[in-house]
Amino acid sequence: MQSLQPVINGEEPDNIFVYGKTGVGKTAVTEYLTNELSQSASHYDIDLSILTISCKGANTSYQTAIRLVNERRSSDEQLSQAGHAEWKVYDALWEELDALGGTILIVLDEIDNIRDDELLYQLSRARSENNITECKLGVIGISNDLTYRDRLNAEVRSSLGEKTVFFPPYDANELRDVLQRRANLAFQDGALAPGVLQLCAAFGAKDSGDARKAITLLRESGDLARNENADQVTEDHVERARETVETEEVVEGIGENLSENEQLTLYALATLTAQSATPARTRRVYERYTQLANAAGREPVSNRRIRDFLAELESMNIVQQQQQSGGTNGNYNEHEIVHDVDDVLRGLTEVLEAVGVHDSVTQHVTFHGGGDGDTFTTGTNTTS
Numbered sequence: 149m150q151s152l153q154p155v156i157n158g159e160e161p162d163n164i165f166v167y168g169k170t171g172v173g174k175t176a177v178t179e180y181l182t183n184e185l186s187q188s189a190s191h192y193d194i195d196l197s198i199l200t201i202s203c204k205g206a207n208t209s210y211q212t213a214i215r216l217v218n219e220r221r222s223s224d225e226q227l228s229q230a231g232h233a234e235w236k237v238y239d240a241l242w243e244e245l246d247a248l249g250g251t252i253l254i255v256l257d258e259i260d261n262i263r264d265d266e267l268l269y270q271l272s273r274a275r276s277e278n279n280i281t282e283c284k285l286g287v288i289g290i291s292n293d294l295t296y297r298d299r300l301n302a303e304v305r306s307s308l309g310e311k312t313v314f315f316p317p318y319d320a321n322e323l324r325d326v327l328q329r330r331a332n333l334a335f336q337d338g339a340l341a342p343g344v345l346q347l348c349a350a351f352g353a354k355d356s357g358d359a360r361k362a363i364t365l366l367r368e369s370g371d372l373a374r375n376e377n378a379d380q381v382t383e384d385h386v387e388r389a390r391e392t393v394e395t396e397e398v399v400e401g402i403g404e405n406l407s408e409n410e411q412l413t414l415y416a417l418a419t420l421t422a423q424s425a426t427p428a429r430t431r432r433v434y435e436r437y438t439q440l441a442n443a444a445g446r447e448p449v450s451n452r453r454i455r456d457f458l459a460e461l462e463s464m465n466i467v468q469q470q471q472q473s474g475g476t477n478g479n480y481n482e483h484e485i486v487h488d489v490d491d492v493l494r495g496l497t498e499v500l501e502a503v504g505v506h507d508s509v510t511q512h513v514t515f516h517g518g519g520d521g522d523t524f525t526t527g528t529n530t531t532s
């Protein structure tokens with residue numbers, strides 16, 4: 149809060165860099181503090197505006213600057229997402245900020261999505277360069293990536309890093325308090341069996357101290373108990389809800405974190421699983437991968453890359469591999485998926501839509517994707 153004091157003194161605000169892992173309360177606390185600040189400002193008759201922008205999905209300074217301009221403009225004056233000279237976008241931004249006037253705090257949440265320094269560079273120099281003359285400007289950058297600030301160019305770093313605030317992960321006791329407050333709002337007295345909150349908090353603390361995860365787990369446990377018409381949410385519900393939550397994390401991770409070739413490798417293994425042909429040797433997975441890639445009109449990568457992808461999938465706990473001895477070239481690896489094939493296929497929705505549904509898994513998917521055909525077969529002996 150001290151870092152925000154200059155605003156109340158009518159001085160130029162400090163730039164603040166807030167960082168910590170996901171779900172540790174950075175956004176919630178920043179929102180709370182900026183609300184408090186707004187109230188103090190109106191009490192002292194200070195003209196303060198807070199502009200909050202999520203940088204999620206905005207990969208460049210250019211896109212974020214457009215978002216900022218549009219945040220201030222009416223719906224019929226919005227800038228389109230592309231096609232403007234960069235300087236024009238910044239000119240439009242300075243114009244909007246000056247028109248707003250007073251003290252402006254720009255909160256850039258998930259700032260680590262922006263891959264270049266330009267916006268921060270521009271904002272930190274806007275006043276000294278006389279780009280803005282009618283307002284005082286401060287930036288609050290919020291980052292999940294602990295190394296983001298270190299990667300900025302030195303000038304921007306020292307400007308943005310005037311004040312840094314680190315949010316450590318929550319420990320189990322803190323998470324328990326967070327959950328208790330939620331539970332007071334969301335559950336009736338006695339609806340939670342003893343130990344339920346502690347268990348959710350313990351899982352949350354183990355999973356990197358993320359309040360969002362602990363809250364999701366409590367909510368899912370409640371949903372499960374309600375669906376079963378249970379009198380109370382019990383530790384057993386939490387244990388089972390955790391499995392669901394973890395599965396959903398895997399499903400999301402497949403779609404969001406894997407490259408198309410990694411997804412195709414997993415798809416190959418999923419089709420083999422559906423044909424009860426797993427554990428499968430690397431060469432068998434490669435063969436199926438090649439067939440899928442060809443059917444989709446993609447250039448297949450080498451066998452060696454597939455081996456690397458399978459190792460990567462194992463490190464993400466999606467696939468497990470086992471070394472077997474023997475064979476013509478000595479030892480060899482066999483692979484299998486460690487999750488339900490239906491769940492894995494849900495994570496692969498995008499790639500299924502792009503390349504089509506292989507015959508072996510039509511029973512497992514609820515849609516018939518686009519690609520070159522709705523379903524296809526790779527047309528070879530499938531169980532070898």
Ligand SMILES: Nc1ncnc2c1ncn2[C@@H]1O[C@H](COP(=O)(O)OP(=O)(O)OP(=O)(O)O)[C@@H](O)[C@H]1O
Nearest residue numbers: 169170171172173174175176177292326359360363
């Ligand atoms: N101290 C707290 N008390 C109550 N709820 C909290 C607390 N800290 C976090 N939460 C809740 O946990 C969730 C995640 O918090 P928040 O969005 O602030 O995290 P974050 O650090 O900004 O992470 P991310 O960048 O992933 O959003 C939100 O629903 C928030 O309301």
